[in-house]
Amino acid sequence: MPDIKVPEPISGLKFIDAHCHLPFPRPKKNDQLPSDEEQYREFFKSGGIYLITSSIDNTTLDLILNFIKDKQKVGFTCGWAPQTVTYTPKTQYKGNWDKWTDFITNNKEKFLAIGEIGLDFHHAQTLEKREKQVSELKKIFEITKNFGKPYVLHVRNATEREYDRENPKHRYNKRDGATKEILNIIKEFNINPERVMWHCFSGPDDYGIILPKQGFKLSVPSSAYGNSRWRNVTKNSPLDALLTETDSYYQHPYLRGPINVPSNARFSIAAIAYSHNVSQELVSEKTIENAKKIFNLDLVD
Numbered sequence: 374m375p376d377i378k379v380p381e382p383i384s385g386l387k388f389i390d391a392h393c394h395l396p397f398p399r400p401k402k403n404d405q406l407p408s409d410e411e412q413y414r415e416f417f418k419s420g421g422i423y424l425i426t427s428s429i430d431n432t433t434l435d436l437i438l439n440f441i442k443d444k445q446k447v448g449f450t451c452g453w454a455p456q457t458v459t460y461t462p463k464t465q466y467k468g469n470w471d472k473w474t475d476f477i478t479n480n481k482e483k484f485l486a487i488g489e490i491g492l493d494f495h496h497a498q499t500l501e502k503r504e505k506q507v508s509e510l511k512k513i514f515e516i517t518k519n520f521g522k523p524y525v526l527h528v529r530n531a532t533e534r535e536y537d538r539e540n541p542k543h544r545y546n547k548r549d550g551a552t553k554e555i556l557n558i559i560k561e562f563n564i565n566p567e568r569v570m571w572h573c574f575s576g577p578d579d580y581g582i583i584l585p586k587q588g589f590k591l592s593v594p595s596s597a598y599g600n601s602r603w604r605n606v607t608k609n610s611p612l613d614a615l616l617t618e619t620d621s622y623y624q625h626p627y628l629r630g631p632i633n634v635p636s637n638a639r640f641s642i643a644a645i646a647y648s649h650n651v652s653q654e655l656v657s658e659k660t661i662e663n664a665k666k667i668f669n670l671d672l673v674d
Contacts, residue, residue: 379643423664428450491555493551494550524569570616573619574607592613594619596627601632
């Protein structure tokens, strides 16, 4: 373990993983993950009180539906991720899209929220691909805006090296290009910010202040424990706006690679407590309360 100044999670913490991917297609090489069942059991053994997993396409949706059918204290959000928009072959896209939209339209009682959805300008590096993500996101909001469901956003801005050089003056070629576009779309469809969680919030830093003032919730990944960048983007955000997540199997507290597990949500608590100079117990209480509220969870502690 590297030299990390953040205190370790204390024993006895209660927590909610507001966003993970369990089950999920496993990496082909160096798979060090416990089995899905082991991860589920360890989550509750370690202090977890509710686990929220997320689909990104039809394949992961099917995996989740099969996994959770005999599980307690687990729910899922139903997503069509921006990576799915970008990487699904054109010959398969319409059929896959129709299947997904049919599910969300006819099975609203089965899922907690719509997500993850959003924009990812790292994976979409041309104007054409970015505009495709924008148009598909608008379709999702158009279909779901009256569902009464919250939303889970995946937002990744382009870094300078990922700017579209063929369209250098385009608004997407900015440090907050994806963020601003998301906010414009949310306003266009009159989505209530209080019903929106920015999963694995990555900044820019000033939005850690701006977004909570508008009512949005921000989710802090377990990697914030060992990475000051992830802590700094929310260090000035009020506790009332924060949730904890792992985004597992990625975003390990201090190691790189796909080896994270949902029980590591407690490291998010430790990271927030450190950045805000408050007790881990307080962070646990606040983040659980925030998750209950946005996902409408009826839990008895």
